[in-house]
Amino acid sequence: MGGREAIRGFAIQTLICLLDSLWATRQWTAVTLEPDSDNDKVDIHWEYADGSTLAQQVKSSKNQIGKGHVVAWCRELKDSHAADKYQLILAGPIAAAVLDDAPFDDVEVPTPTSMDTLALLDQAITKVDRYLTAKSIEPLPLPLRESLIYELVARMLQAAILGKRMPCEEFDGWLLSGITASYPHAVSQRLTTNCAVLWSVLEIAGPVVGSDRAFELILPLTVINGGASTAVVEMFLLRVWSTTREMRYRPERVIPEKPEEEYATRRRLGRPFGDFAITPQSSVEQYVVFVPVQRPGYEANEWPRGDYQVELFVKYGAQEALCSVKRVTITIRMDEFSVLTSGETRPISVSNLDKYLSLL
Structure with missing residues (x-):
């Protein structure tokens, strides 16, 4: 094999590894390009979350690949005993009997891929958006996707030269560092996409401080962070309106739950509202008092x-x-106005249950 063909074959092998890395639903944990082995039959070695492994050998040729060669390659790959499962990846034209009779020696032979490295790069540029979307990162502009793929190829080539095992977390880190450097908005979006705010009850209370008899509102809020990075909540805001008025409410205090206590006592025991953090895979619950914005x-x-x-x-x-x-x-009836003098609160459900029941 000449030098040019060898370089093209190595490029195809690297791009195939990259394409497989970008399968959003495939639970791989690590991959090694050109792993150290005695028989040199394994080009790509995969490790998966369930503990299983897959060894791949990549063969490319401009000429038609016949069944005899494929059978021999499959037997040699299986005899390497390098993994639990095996695949022979072919690039270029192949004889019809290869696909008709595969697998050979329990070695899978998937549909051949292109030998055109530019076409493989285009596939990767398209595929990276799906991979990032599955990880809650918004779509990237085409020029950024192109530069990101070229950077990944360079990093994978460097790892192949060293026979370096590449954990999935490291692969994701390469992606995120490249995006952060040139398009930080996409990652910022990701940090909050995995957060959810649960809110199902609104409590109405009379004002403790003078506010022209406008209700104060207490919201039990639970913020859940299902992502991998710490999220920071800076503020909440309530917009309240009807056909005749427009109101804004801002958070003022965080108070204890203690429904048996008078509202004035709960409010006095509270603390001023401020920024708070939610660590990954955790939640924070707060009873937040909202007061009307004087503006x-x-x-x-x-x-x-x-x-x-x-x-x-x-x-x-x-x-x-x-x-x-x-x-x-919500509906404000005459009963709600009792909180202006009773010192108690009245809960109003804001659950969507009634809406769903109406559909049954």
Whole structure:
């Protein structure tokens, strides 16, 4: 084999490894290109989350690959005893009997791939978006995808020269470092995509401080971080409106649950609202008191009876804009006004259960 053919074969092998790495649903944990072995039959060695392994050999040729060669290669690969499963990856034209009669010696022979390295690069550029989307990273501009793939190819070639085992976490790290350097907004989006804010009850209370008899609102909020990075909540915001008025509510205090205590006592035992962090795979629950925003254009006095739309927003530290959490409709009746003098609170459900039951 000439030098040019050898270089092309090695490039094809690297690109095939890259394409397999970008399968979003495949639970691989590590891969080694050109692993050290006695018989030199394994080009790519995969490790999976269930403990299984896969050895691949890559063969490419401009001429038709016949069944006899494939059978011999499969037998040699199986005899390497390098893994639990085996695949012979072919690039170029092959005889029809290869696909008709495969597998050979329990070695899989998938549909051949292209020998065109530019076509393989184009596949990887397309595929990387699907991989990143599965990891909650928004789609990337085409020029960034191209540069990212070329960087990955260079890193994988370097790993192949050293016979270095590459954990999946390291592969993801290469991707994220490349994106962060040139397109940090995509990663910032990812840090908050895996967060969820649970909210199912709204408590109405009378004002402890003078606010023109406008209700104070208590929201039991649970923030869950299902991602791999710590998330920071900087603030919440409530928009409350009806056909006749527009209101904004900001968080002021975090109070103890203690429903048996009077609201004034709970409020006094609370602390000022501030930024808080949610570590990966954990949650934080807070009872947050919201008070009306005193600003021209917004109402901050007693609510008239009727229906109101209430929308909750959250602002994460890694995200520039507010994010809508939930929008609900509540009804203020005469009974709700008892909180203005009783010192107690009245709960209003904001669950979607009734809406779903109406569909049955």
